[in-house]
Amino acid sequence: MTAVFSGIKVSAFLAWKSIQRGSRGTLALTIMIIALIFVNLVFLPSIISGVVVTFDAQSIDFDVGNLVIEPREGSRYIDDADSLQKKVEQIPGITGTSPRITAGATFFYRGRNAASTLYGITPEDERSVTRIAEYMTAGEFLSNGDTDSIIIGATLAGMEGEEEGGLPSLQGVEVGDSVEVAYPNGLARTYRVKGIFETQSFGVDTAAFVTTREMSEVLGLDNQASAILVKTAVNGREEEYKREILSYGVQEDVLTFREKSGGFVEQAIQSFNIINAISTLVSLIIAIVVVFIVIFINTVNRRRQIGILKAIGIDQQIIINSYVLQVLFITAVGALAGIGLNAAVTTYLTAYPLVFPGGPVYPDVEASAILRSIASLFAVSVVAGYIPAWRIAREDILTAIRG
Amino acid sequence: MIVAENLTRVYTMGRVEVRALAGVSLEVAKGEFVGIMGASGSGKSTLLHILGLLDRPTSGRVTIDGTDVLALSDHRRTLFRLNRLGYVFQDYALIGELTALENVYLTSLVRGASKTEYLERSTDILRRVGLGDRMDHRQSELSGGEQQRVAIARALVNNPSILLADEPCANLDSQTSKSILDLFARLNEELDQTIVMVSHEDWHKEYFCRIVTLRDGLIGEMVECRKEPHPGGGA
Numbered sequence: 001m002t003a004v005f006s007g008i009k010v011s012a013f014l015a016w017k018s019i020q021r022g023s024r025g026t027l028a029l030t031i032m033i034i035a036l037i038f039v040n041l042v043f044l045p046s047i048i049s050g051v052v053v054t055f056d057a058q059s060i061d062f063d064v065g066n067l068v069i070e071p072r073e074g075s076r077y078i079d080d081a082d083s084l085q086k087k088v089e090q091i092p093g094i095t096g097t098s099p100r101i102t103a104g105a106t107f108f109y110r111g112r113n114a115a116s117t118l119y120g121i122t123p124e125d126e127r128s129v130t131r132i133a134e135y136m137t138a139g140e141f142l143s144n145g146d147t148d149s150i151i152i153g154a155t156l157a158g159m160e161g162e163e164e165g166g167l168p169s170l171q172g173v174e175v176g177d178s179v180e181v182a183y184p185n186g187l188a189r190t191y192r193v194k195g196i197f198e199t200q201s202f203g204v205d206t207a208a209f210v211t212t213r214e215m216s217e218v219l220g221l222d223n224q225a226s227a228i229l230v231k232t233a234v235n236g237r238e239e240e241y242k243r244e245i246l247s248y249g250v251q252e253d254v255l256t257f258r259e260k261s262g263g264f265v266e267q268a269i270q271s272f273n274i275i276n277a278i279s280t281l282v283s284l285i286i287a288i289v290v291v292f293i294v295i296f297i298n299t300v301n302r303r304r305q306i307g308i309l310k311a312i313g314i315d316q317q318i319i320i321n322s323y324v325l326q327v328l329f330i331t332a333v334g335a336l337a338g339i340g341l342n343a344a345v346t347t348y349l350t351a352y353p354l355v356f357p358g359g360p361v362y363p364d365v366e367a368s369a370i371l372r373s374i375a376s377l378f379a380v381s382v383v384a385g386y387i388p389a390w391r392i393a394r395e396d397i398l399t400a401i402r403g
Numbered sequence: 404m405i406v407a408e409n410l411t412r413v414y415t416m417g418r419v420e421v422r423a424l425a426g427v428s429l430e431v432a433k434g435e436f437v438g439i440m441g442a443s444g445s446g447k448s449t450l451l452h453i454l455g456l457l458d459r460p461t462s463g464r465v466t467i468d469g470t471d472v473l474a475l476s477d478h479r480r481t482l483f484r485l486n487r488l489g490y491v492f493q494d495y496a497l498i499g500e501l502t503a504l505e506n507v508y509l510t511s512l513v514r515g516a517s518k519t520e521y522l523e524r525s526t527d528i529l530r531r532v533g534l535g536d537r538m539d540h541r542q543s544e545l546s547g548g549e550q551q552r553v554a555i556a557r558a559l560v561n562n563p564s565i566l567l568a569d570e571p572c573a574n575l576d577s578q579t580s581k582s583i584l585d586l587f588a589r590l591n592e593e594l595d596q597t598i599v600m601v602s603h604e605d606w607h608k609e610y611f612c613r614i615v616t617l618r619d620g621l622i623g624e625m626v627e628c629r630k631e632p633h634p635g636g637g638a
Contacts, residue, residue, distance in 0.1 A: 017501055021541075
């Protein structure tokens with residue numbers, strides 16, 4: 001035990017002297033490369049995680065809530081929507097529900113037209129589930145009693161003279177303007193634009209909303225809904241709530257917001273993960289190559305010194321360990337510098353976020369990603385440092401001394 | 404005590420076999436100062452490398468203080484070098500990144516000595532070789548003679564039973580060489596230190612108790628030369 005401790009002490013002594021009195025430039029450059037590799041290992045997963053967080057938030061806050069109840073197979077609408085709504089609202093942990101009627105519609109405005117989705121909502125219920133009411137850029141959100149008003153998404157409202165690149169756009173609708181809406185049953189209504197909202201969620205900003213009361217009357221529906229959006233007290237436990245709702249005897253289809261997205265987010269995550277795996281692999285290969293080259297050159301340059309150390313009675317393993325400790329030091333300082341660098345990048349991107357179609361994406365740095373990156377950096381560095389040191393240290397003493 | 408029996412060492416260089424030692428038998432008693440001399444290529448350094456456990460003979464046997472050192476594993480041989488042998492190289496072989504003091508105490512550190520113990524011992528030995536004021540200097544800041552003194556101090560720090568020196572004065576001027584040899588003589592006479600030294604300088608003969616001359620890998624001559632303490636030894 002004493003011999004092992006002495007051996008580690010000597011390895012640490014030799015490693016520290018080498019770091020202290022070796023080339024400062026090479027040391028700084030190696031640390032910098034390790035730091036950049038660390039940033040690369042952490043940065044991409046943090047952006048991917050940020051994208052997922054953004055997509056999830058957009059879905060929950062503006063699109064479908066945490067869960068959505070849809071008509072059972074073969075039915076177009078949920079019948080007796082009020083009763084179902086009341087039943088679901090009784091379930092502990094459910095904080096809001098909002099029945100919606102959905103229809104494709106054509107919008108007409110000053111000779112221009114655009115086809116998009118029109119939703120019928122109960123404004124007060126909608127406020128308890130989605131946050132669209134908080135994102136009005138002009139005018140006001142709907143009230144329960146409104147029958148001649150409509151609110152329109154910013155993309156659908158459009159800007160005067162600006163095409164929306166293939167997206168439905170009426171090019172310049174403003175609050176107070178009149179918009180004619182042609183329903184799928186052939187009826188048409190003219191509404192006054194009460195408000196314009198902008199959520200940055202593509203599917204929401206191209207849509208428009210009227211009250212359920214108005215839409216039910218036009219479509220001839222009575223206490224029916226295309227879907228009931230459900231808001232839960234806690235995000236991330238949708239599967240549990242789904243089981244809970246089903247256990248209350250709900251016969252309709254209950255989908256989590258992820259399931260509703262039709263696997264789009266899962267597919268996106270899978271694709272991002274493949275990109276991330278490739279990027280991680282490349283980063284780790286670069287780390288291996290850099291550490292290997294640095295230690296290889298270091299050991300080749302000190303081949304004679306290694307021979308001398310062995311000749312005066314220093315065990316081969318102590319010599320190898322001294323190089324491994326140097327690598328551990330370089331990796332530790334590199335990882336620390338990387339954490340600092342990553343914090344700077346994260347701070348910058350939090351102030352100036354990347355803008356994706358789903359909205360601004362903030363880097364979401366997870367502690368597990370940092371720990372994983374540190375662990376993988378250490379693992380590859382130790383291996384990459386050990387091999388060249390072992391190769392030179394096992395050489396015959398006289399061959400090593402003669403260089 | 405060293406007992407070498409019928410040592411041979413054959414190097415293969417491509418298709419050519421070079422016989423550096425062709426059957427050398429030698430005994431070195433405790434407290435002897437033996438000089439191994441001979442022309443270049445006679446096998447002096449090869450013999451010293453084998454006695455210093457830096458190389459293995461092609462055949463033969465070496466016993467040091469009763470231990471068959473050729474039968475030891477690599478790890479045991481390393482420990483034997485650390486604990487029982489001191490080796491001085493022709494070109495000093497110091498670790499450039501370490502100071503004189505660090506070079507000397509490095510092997511004591513491996514042996515697990517306490518800080519007080521190894522600092523005291525290393526400082527003392529450096530003072531004894533005349534480097535009391537050069538302890539914190541690195542190799543590049545020391546003269547050739549000073550570097551060789553550091554190497555000698557390093558070889559002696561663990562009280563080795565045998566000190567092996569491979570042409571330690573080859574790169575030094577005659578004045579410095581003399582001071583190094585005086586130091587060896589003093590160690591031999593005052594501490595009864597066993598020393599085996601390779602040299603090709605005739606004037607070194609006066610320091611040795613016994614001279615072994617090699618010729619073509621064989622012992623050509625063995626001469627007992629010094630009976631009285633050498634004047635440089637200070638005894």
